[in-house]
Amino acid sequence: MTNDHIKIGDVEPRIRYLGDGVQTQFGFTFPIFEDEDLKVFLGASAVPESSGYTVTGAGQSVGGTVTFETPPGDGVAVTLLRDVAIKRTTDFSESGDFRASVINNELDRLTAVAQQLSNQVGRSVRLADTDADGTLQLPPAGERAGRLAGFDAAGNLIAAAPGGTGALVSGFMETLLDDQDAAAALGTLGAQPLNGDLEAIAALTPDDGDLLTYADGAWTAAPPASSQTTGTWTPQLTFANPGDLSVSYAAQNGTYLRIGDFVHATFEIVTSAFSHSTSSGNCQIAGLPFSASGNIANGATNGLRWGGINKPGYSQVLTYVSAGSDHLRLEACGMGQSATAIVASEIPSLGSVVLIGSVGYRAISQ
Template identity: 40%
Template structure:
């Protein structure tokens, strides 16, 4: 160490950022010895890997690293002296200047070191008002955060979860943390843009600014007064908390909400007043796939207005409306129309939409499809109107394929429940509840509609409807299997078209209802078991099929029956019981072929059984058997109209039991069997 150094003004520390190549770094302050210099790489104090030069020089020196520090590494060089005094001066002894200079050098260097440390410390400003520097006691500050009270003195506060302040993690498997700022920006509140919601301040600009700035905008509870139309643009969402989120128009001179494009959502709001509560139209783009849900519209001129507008390329199609109440409209509750040369509103869906006038005057209709060419559907909707309305549901002239399902119509006056204008076509009405005193369906279309359970007095139920032309691609029959455990009687209620019946447990009587109560009904009955028990078909209060009971004795025997209101008739069977007729007469007998077996007695004299011409309509394809049943010697001769007989000859049956079986092929009678 030199006897005296010049200690320049400044802080005894210097810092660099390594570039990966530099090995030599200078320090511009004096040190007394190499050990007085601390070397840091980043936050790590180094003890080896470098060499110090320049100790004892007033201008400082340098540090040379064996290897260049990595690029970007902070390199800190600082002087660090122990604050101590190890030398002393004797009384009356020598007092050399070099010794005094050395002591002063160390004192100065130590003071610079303390001043440098203070520069890195938090401290009160020189101009600050007096404040306590004392920390709260250990027991008080343990586990707490340092804070300052109202006077600026140190105090403590409960600990804060800093991560919770900066991030948000939703509950559930797979959730990831997000910055709270991002989470809060998911949905913007109209109050973020200055809306007040007190029903007095004009919130129009604030709400529209929110809609312009954000994709999804929330309307907190409150009454938000507007003086001009709000525009809900493409893909935007405006939602509230239900009846407590109110947007109130200052008058009915303007529409409250315009949706001039597609894919927007409006929900959970109460809209009051307005020329139209909500108007959908294709001004900025195709007005398609918009959603209106859970809305209440109070005191509008028109509740919901679907407008085809002016451009056919920007249609009002495929919009969805659900759970909407339009209360006290002065003109129409729901109106589909066209204000220009655009296309008509088509294929829009309305579900659970209610128009309720609450006895207030209404000049139009609950629902008015003035123009709507194709497939607008109204399901589970309702109109309850005062007596001056035009109709609960009004279908205009420029409409096609309007669907009305489960509609509830009510009025205290003679308001038509459904009014169909001339020009409307293919309106379908299913399950109309007509609670207005007016006509259920006032038809001016010339019958160009279909209805089911929807008219008056005829409800157009399927069982009372007449189908003049029906094309069926897949005809299905309701089938029922019946097997009484011990046989017995089964009363058929005809709720099924086909009865598969088993008599395995014992003989079964299948009793049909009286033909008079089953006009037009067709039923097929088939025996399914292989037992010897008989399935007998009878009729309640009537003679039975074809005027008698029918027995199905074998497995797979079946019969198809039709009632004409007077009798049950057999129209098809696979094992029809054979009909037989006993004839006792002499002379000529001409069978009508209604039976397949004729037992002929010639006891009183010879009998000629003359078959009809083989070409007769009732003979072609028929098979008939003629058998002599008596023991007399009188003959039974079988002939045919026009001469001859079976196989072109008269057949004589001379003894009891002699028989002949013949069939007509349309040209002649041919013998199939003969005895003898």
């Protein structure tokens, strides 16, 4: 150490770096008196390193450098801390020499100790400067054993029991926290133990809106398939008992839109030849693209353009779909008349039949 005393500036006696696996030299800007005054820590270890590095700069006001033999690993914390022993290193004799360098060195040590104590206090739990008087002293070991560190209504540190008065957790969480192992905790939570299915699901990386599905022994997460479909169908004019019915069509078209289980179907039937002599029963339009759900009492009917039907006293013709059926029935209604089915005898043979309209109904789920 040189004859000039160390000059202790206003500097923190601690510095921290992160290693990159290459750097070996790490500087410190606070002065130390001897190499032993510097503690070197790697990672989160509370025990300082005792070897594997050298220190330069002891006795210099500007600090120094720690050089490692092996570079600290990438991301490994490197902490350099001044830790001067709190002891007196000088003794002044009665009527002896009172050298300035000796008293300066002693005052420098006292200042260094004050700085490291200030650093330790600043990194500890303490009351705010604006708080009223209180205590953060731990209760005796016997009072705090098996309890949690908490604060009472005045903000003072206490040993708090989980649950109960002044609880830090709910009663339910108290029963969970006292479980001795994972199996007991699962029982308290009513949770399913980890299994192959849960591991497979946890390994998925779904996007927002994806559906979780299980098929062929595997779990997948994928966007939902479109629930809307469109298509065509072929409407067919017939009767409950077709007999010798013969039909030729000038127009025979049908389209549908299905959204979920709801189906909106259109149809166009125009006959070019139509004859029957043994047909009987209600008139039907067969060939619906989807059978009606068994959960509906009546299918919804829409407007119908019609011709070739002879039912005196009735002015309207509607389509009707029964629960579970795959065809439409034709019904007639009129002022003061109850709705009734249109039967084969009310559609004259050799006439021209026109049925153009649409129907909405709920289909069997796919």
